[in-house]
Amino acid sequence: MPVNVGTVDRIVRVVVGLALIAFALGYIAPGTSWSWVGWIGIVPILTAIFSTCPAYSLLGLSTK
Numbered sequence: 001m002p003v004n005v006g007t008v009d010r011i012v013r014v015v016v017g018l019a020l021i022a023f024a025l026g027y028i029a030p031g032t033s034w035s036w037v038g039w040i041g042i043v044p045i046l047t048a049i050f051s052t053c054p055a056y057s058l059l060g061l062s063t064k
Contacts, residue, residue, distance in 0.1 A: 001050070001052040001054070001057065002052065002057070003051045003052055003064055004051075004052055004053055004056045004057060004061065004062040004063070004064055005047060005048065005051045005052060005053050005056065005062075005063055005064065006062075006063035006064045008063070009048075009063040010048040010051065011048075013044035013045065013047055013048035014044070014045060014048045016041070016044050017041040017042065017043070017044040017045035017048070018041065018045070019041070020037075020038045020039075020040055020041025020044075021038055021039070021041040021042070021045075022038070023035060023037070023038035023041075024036065024037070024038025024039045024041065025038070051064075
């Protein structure tokens with residue numbers, strides 16, 4: 001897959017991903033029944049690690 005995620009975009013994805021995982025683990029808003037939603041944070045972290053976003057590829061976008 002082609003690289004289509006730039007440096008600033010990668011940093012934002014890691015920060016958002018970590019915040020979502022912190023929510024899932026109960027560090028943010030503990031005791032809520034929606035904490036499972038935070039595990040979606042794995043997706044932005046993986047796209048930042050591999051520097052590619054399938055959605056960007058489908059839409060023809062690039063922040064690189």
